Amino acid sequence: MLKPSHLLTLRAVVRSGSFVVAARELGYTASAISQQISALEKETGLTLFEREAHGVRATSAAHRLVDLSVPVLAALDDLDHQVQQLATGATGRLRLGSFPTAGVRLVPAALSELARTHPRAQIELEEGEPDELVAALSDGELDVALVYEYGLVPRQWPEGLSCHALLQEDLVLLRARDSGLSSRLAGLSRARWITSREGTAGALTVVRLCAAAGFEASVAFRSNNYDVVRELVSTGLGVAVVPALGHAPDTAVEATRLTARAAFRRVLALHRSENSNPLLGRMLRSLRSAVPQGEPFVHPVRDGSA
Incomplete structure (x- = not known):
């Protein structure tokens, strides 16, 4: 198989008409250029240069081989560029997974x-x-x-x-505005609660928060969609605790930050x-x-x- 470096050397010698000039352009010695040309002649079975007293003369075969190598070398140059782009991330593929709230925010x-x-x-x-x-x-x-x-x-x-921790969000208590309900967990023992699906970390967090406040939450509705939770709260159907990214300001809902220990969610x-x-x-x-x-x-x- 022909080596691209030999074809590049051939092109430089044909263009300059001199092993010495080509060596200077490519950063080789004249001896190295001569060795590469000899190797290329051996690989192809072609006579590429006629050696003369004061230089070399490219044969018609050399000119033809240079012409044939143009698209090959261009393709290799493009491949090299594409590899560099891939290596630096300019191109390539990345697969990202996200939970729904982060997917929105x-x-x-x-x-x-x-x-x-x-x-x-x-x-x-x-x-x-x-x-x-x-x-x-x-x-x-x-x-x-x-x-x-x-x-x-x-x-x-x-x-x-x-x-990699990106942020920490407070947990906020949601109540219908003007509901008259307490802003403290301890005052909500008789309230109806809206939580995420049973067995989720969010639902378990509500259970533990209410237990620390001295009561067991009475769960009326469950949804993993915070928009649904907020709408249920806004109509007075219950109260909820959601992470900050799950709450959008709403004139019908009052949000109060919980101050209980570990009342937060971390996004990583x-x-x-x-x-x-x-x-x-x-x-x-x-x-x-x-x-x-x-x-x-x-x-x-x-x-x-x-």
Whole structure:
């Protein structure tokens, strides 16, 4: 198989008409140029140059071989460029997984930032709950997963995963405005409660918060959709505790930050420690830049390692 370096040398010698000049252009010695041309002649079975007393003269075969090598060398040059683009993350693919709330509040801004800096990169988005995303991450089906953990329901992530805390959000108590209901958990023992699906970390957090306040919550409705939860609260059907990212200001709903110990939810980005995807670092930076700044109840984490 012909070596691209030999074809490049041939082109330089044919263009300059001199081994010495070609050597200077390519950064070789004249002897190295001569050896490469001899090797190319041996590989092709062609006589490429006629040696003369004061130089060399390219044969018609040499000119023809140069012409034939033009598209090949151009393709190799393009391949080299594409590899460099892939290695720097300018192109390539990254698979991001996110839980629904982050999919609304963080992902669009992060992907917009990434599209601005890496317009040719291909980003795939999957949605799921933390357990589903962590499984996909460990199996190599995702590059980055946005997950959460509640302060009252701490998580232990699998070995081999790196964790980057992005933000910590307060838990807020939602009541219908002018409902007359207490803003303290201890005063809501007789209230109807709206929580996420039974067995979820959010539902378990409510159970533990109410138990610490001295009562067992009477759950009337369950939904993992915070928009549904907020609408149910706004119509006076119950009270709820939601993380800050799950609440949008609403004139019909009053939101009060809970001051109980560990009344928070932390949002993290996880990835396999050995993942070498060149887009990974850029994605993490884009996610961090997407964290709301100066928003009530939301606290960006400066040191992202966790």
